[in-house]
Amino acid sequence: VQLQASGGGLVQPGGSLRLSCGASGFTLEYYAVGWFRQAPGKEREGVSCINSGNGSTYYADSVKGRFTISRDDAKNTVYLRMNSLKPEDTAVYYCATDHTPWCGSNWSGFNYWGQGTQVTVSS
Numbered sequence: 001v002q003l004q005a006s007g008g009g010l011v012q013p014g015g016s017l018r019l020s021c022g023a024s025g026f027t028l029e030y031y032a033v034g035w036f037r038q039a040p041g042k043e044r045e046g047v048s049c050i051n052s053g054n055g056s057t058y059y060a061d062s063v064k065g066r067f068t069i070s071r072d073d074a075k076n077t078v079y080l081r082m083n084s085l086k087p088e089d090t091a092v093y094y095c096a097t098d099h100t101p102w103c104g105s106n107w108s109g110f111n112y113w114g115q116g117t118q119v120t121v122s123s
Contacts, residue, residue, distance in 0.1 A: 008117030021095030
């Protein structure tokens with residue numbers, strides 16, 4: 001299983017980015033996918049997660065109303081649309097998945113991780 005996260009970059013505060021998570025050797029349609037981030041000197045934190053099947057979505061309080069997770073099963077890709085970006089959103093963003101259709105209570109059941117994409121929010 002290989003996950004590829006892409007779409008990061010440098011953006012000004014208030015700007016937007018869309019991250020993509022593609023997979024090789026794994027059909028994301030059947031499994032939950034999460035987005036996580038890690039800022040320098042901080043622990044990794046969950047940002048958002050989407051179930052398979054019913055497509056339920058979950059967000060960290062810090063990004064609710066600004067970020068949207070979605071999936072395009074035809075493209076075997078999960079997206080994270082990030083609007084109204086703030087400097088505190090600066091981090092390396094990772095996508096993750098595993099053989100489970102549910103995000104679970106704390107999104108901790110993922111063992112397949114992408115390489116990460118850098119998001120920098122700065123003027």
